[in-house]
Amino acid sequence: MIEQDYLMRRIMALFAAIRRSWERELKHDDPLDSSEQLEMALGQAVDFDSGLLLSLAPESFASMVQVSGTDQRLVAFMLRSLALASRLRAEGNDGAGSALRLQQAQALAAFYGVPDEDWAIDDAALEGLCREMDETGAVGE
Numbered sequence: 001m002i003e004q005d006y007l008m009r010r011i012m013a014l015f016a017a018i019r020r021s022w023e024r025e026l027k028h029d030d031p032l033d034s035s036e037q038l039e040m041a042l043g044q045a046v047d048f049d050s051g052l053l054l055s056l057a058p059e060s061f062a063s064m065v066q067v068s069g070t071d072q073r074l075v076a077f078m079l080r081s082l083a084l085a086s087r088l089r090a091e092g093n094d095g096a097g098s099a100l101r102l103q104q105a106q107a108l109a110a111f112y113g114v115p116d117e118d119w120a121i122d123d124a125a126l127e128g129l130c131r132e133m134d135e136t137g138a139v140g141e
Contacts, residue, residue, distance in 0.1 A: 007071055010045045014077045015133055017041030021084055022126050025091070032092035035085045035101075042081045046070055058100070058107035066111055075112050079105050079119035080129070087121060 021038040025031060043050025046068060053064060065078070082105035089098035109119060 007074065011074055011077055012133075014041055014045040014074070014081060015129075018077065018081055018084060018126070019130055019133075021088060022130075025084075025088060030092070031088040032094060035088035035092065035094075035097070038081055038085050038088070042078060042085075045074060045078065045081075054101075054104070056104075058103040061104045062107040062111040065108060072112060075108065075114065076119060079109055079114060080121055080126075082108070083119055083121040084126075 017038050017040075021034040024034040039054050040050050043053055046053070046065060048064070048068070053061065056064060065075070070078070082101045086098045086101035086105065089095075089101060105119065108114075109116065
C-alpha cells in the first residue's frame with residue numbers, strides 16, 4: 001500500500017508538471033523554460049538527475065529507466081512528458097533538443113511496448129487526460 005501511494009504521488013506530480021507546461025504553451029509563454037521545468041519534474045519522478053538522464057542517447061535513456069524498475073503507469077506519463085518537451089523545444093527553436101526528446105520517447109515506448117497512440121500529446125489528448133485526472137483524481141487503470 002505504501003508503495004502504491006508513493007507511485008501515485010510520483011504520477012500526480014508528473015501529471016501536474018505536464019499540465020503546467022501545456023497551459024503555459026497555450027498562453028504562448030516561454031516554451032524552453034516550460035520544457036526545462038517539465039524535464040526537471042521528469043527527473044524527480046524517476047529519482048534521477050534530470051540533466052544526466054536526459055542527456056543520454058535514446059537507447060541508454062530507455063535502459064536506465066528500465067533498470068531502475070520504473071512502473072508501467074509512470075512510464076506512460078514519462079512518454080507524454082518527453083513528447084510535450086519535444087514539442088515545446090521545437091516551438092523554442094531548439095531542433096536538436098526537440099529531436100532528442102522525441103527519440104528518447106520513441107526508445108522508451110519501444111522498450112516498454114507502448115503504441116504511439118497511447119502517448120499522444122496533441123491538444124485533444126492532453127485535454128482528455130486533464131479531464132480524466134480532474135474527474136477521478138487518479139490515473140485510470
